[in-house]
Amino acid sequence: MKIIDSLRYGYRMKLTFSIACVGLVMMTALVIVRYKLLQDILYEKTDVRINSIGALIASDLKEDYVDREFINLQERINSLTNKSNISFISLMDGDNKVLYSSIEELPGRENAVFDTSTNIRKNISGFVKSFPVMDKSVNIATVQIGFVLTDLPRDLSRIFKTSVIMSTFVVLIIIAAAWLISGGFEKPLRGMCAVTQKVAAGDFSARVSVENRDIIGELGMALNKMIEQIGVLTADLNKKIKTTDIKLEEKTVHLTELNKELTKRTEELEISNKKLQEADKLKTEFVSIVSHELRTPLTGIIGFARTLLKLDLNEEQKINYLKIIEAEGKRLSGMIEDFLDISKIESNTIVLRLATEDINAVIRETVESFNVPENRKVVVELDGSRPKVKIDKGRIMQVIFNILENAFRYTPVHGKITVSTRVNGGSVEVSVEDEGIGIDKTDRDMVFDKFYRCSDDVTKKSRGSGLGLAISRGIVELHNGKIWVESEKGKGSAFIFSLPVMKDG
Ligand SMILES: Nc1ncnc2c1ncn2[C@@H]1O[C@H](COP(=O)(O)OP(=O)(O)OP(=O)(O)O)[C@@H](O)[C@H]1O
Ligand SMILES: [Mg+2]
Known part of the structure; x- marks a missing residue:
């Protein structure tokens, strides 16, 4: 469960993180673009303001310069320098020679002209700019003004700060929205996950609830169809397994019975075999005893018969020998009768x-x-x-x-x-x-x-x-x-x- 949970939150986190990253990149780009735009606007505005201030000062000084009212000029320059954002004002004649300046210690007073190549974009804290003093479209003198722009860096920094705060705020909103949206995406997937777990546990009645007909909804419907088919197949398979089990059980019972029968028959066969072996042994014994028993009277009969044939005996002797032969013969016959009787008794054939x-x-x-x-x-x-x-x-x-x-x-x-x-x-x-x-x-x-x-x-x-x-x-x-x-x-x-x-x- 822990692994599944971590995967679940992992997916949501990944989605949120991805959206947040995109948002962050976009917002960063937006901040940069906004800052640049506002900076340009601010520069342009400052430029315009400086130019108009410069033009005003140039036209203001023109009259006193044309009228050669130099005392007035000095005063005017001094009074203008007191204005905010202006650090000094210098008036130079056509040969760029400084005639009047608000600052005493101007370096190179004879021909001291500040380098006016600096511009507002390069040096935002302060710079020098020259303005021509025109009289009937003739450049009669040059006013050089030193500007101090203390507001500009402060304004720029404020713009930057507000942009960053705004974008951070937007990014946070994006993250929250992404978290909520990804939760919405995740919810049906979580439902599917729970259903598949139930199916895996053998509950084929579990179904995914399809709320929308989008791709996730289609996935849910496909999953439901698949579960239904698996359920039918499993039921069919279980039925077949049950039938096979019953058949197997029947066969096992049959086999057990057969085995019992076989064991019984084997035991019977073993007993019969033992009996046969015993009978065979008895038969051999019987034959050997019978042969031995029969030999004695037979030997007597043969012996006396030979004596009768070979020896020249008198009548009396012959009769005696013949009587012995007769007696042995009778004994032999009696013995044979007994052997036959016992064999009939044992084979149960006596009538x-x-x-x-x-x-x-x-x-x-x-x-x-x-x-x-x-x-x-x-x-x-x-x-x-x-x-x-x-x-x-x-x-x-x-x-x-x-x-x-x-x-x-x-x-x-x-x-x-x-x-x-x-x-x-x-x-x-x-x-x-x-x-x-x-x-x-x-x-x-x-x-x-x-x-x-x-x-x-x-x-x-x-x-x-x-x-x-x-x-x-x-x-x-x-x-x-x-x-x-x-x-x-x-x-x-x-x-x-x-x-x-x-x-x-
Ligand atoms: N009346 C008896 N008194 C003492 N012993 C006897 C008597 N009857 C039988 N027996 C003993 O029992 C044995 C078995 O008798 P059985 O009649 O079966 O055989 P048998 O007399 O020896 O020979 P067969 O009868 O075959 O000629 C005899 O050998 C004998 O030892
Ligand atoms: Mg006897």
Whole structure:
């Protein structure tokens, strides 16, 4: 604001100063011209006055000079000298010899003539002038008069002073007028300045008030038109920016959603990838374990077959070898069955042939079909309510078979094995209890994992792939049941699985 104010007053000051300068120059010129003019007039007037005084004195003295009344002449000269502005009067004859003079000490009295070449313009305080004394157009003598002009310098000085005072006064009036006029010029410009400031601050409704149709008025009108156009353009631009902003916002929202979706998909992909990697790792492990497991019976089969071919054996020996080959073959076949089952369970491609069965009957059938060694015994204790279940009979028999097989495998020769059923709520629990080696707490959670075998001596000595319980769990869960183990190391184990009982059964 200060800068604008200084510019504002600067403009007014400049205008006033310029006008004042012009006024001052003009007034100075005017003073000089006036002074010169008045000086000339004053000189001329003084000249005329001196000439008439000189002519009068010359004609006054002529008569006494012609009549040779010299005493009178002296008196007249003395009396005339007493007049103001005359310092001396001298009368000279035709040869310029001074006859009478009002001053005694006239230098060169014999032929003393003052230098009359001085004129009033050169010496305004005093000068000498000669006037001829004429008689019938004949120059009979010369009167030399010394004038003292004390009034002239005083008058000139007065003229000069009044001129200067007058011009100073006029210049002051000019300055005041210039200040007022420049203020008048500045007022509309100041208004324009205020309007442009408002426009710059974003107020496009501001308008310059046009009072006159002069150049400033035209400028104001042009400014108003310009502000109107800027206002329209700005409104249009703001509208476009708003639309673009909304579109951008929408796009940003869309992009954010897309980004979220992308992040979600990426996470899903990462999980899938991890799963795939795990599956790939598991597959590699599975293949390596399977190959390893299959190699043992295969090596046996191949070895005995070669011995049969190469050696000259008797009939009995041959039969023994062939029996071994058959047993290993059966084991191989069983293992392959297990591998296929676990892979079907894991890939969820196992197909159950469900039918309503009496679970007690299924257990009895399984135990009967189980090849129980002669010196061993299985005790069967069945629930009296004959619970009905919807099961794939073959698969559930396979589960009972696996658990029974384990019970025999991990139980000393004289241990008792009890198979029982018990209805508990909406389920029937099938339990296979042995008096075997039992299972450690740490192993209990893992015996249902595929290929897991405990590290005890009994397990190490027995042959198995660690798939029986994993397959059993898969089958039970497919029937919406549960399987678990209750055991203590050295005190036998109870493998229990539950199946939902049919409501009408
Ligand atoms: N009744 C049991 N008593 C003690 N340990 C058992 C019993 N049943 C299973 N186990 C332990 O659990 C492990 C896993 O059993 P699982 O039936 O899955 O495999 P496996 O019997 O070793 O081999 P497979 O059944 O494939 O021939 C066994 O190796 C064994 O160590
Ligand atoms: Mg087993």
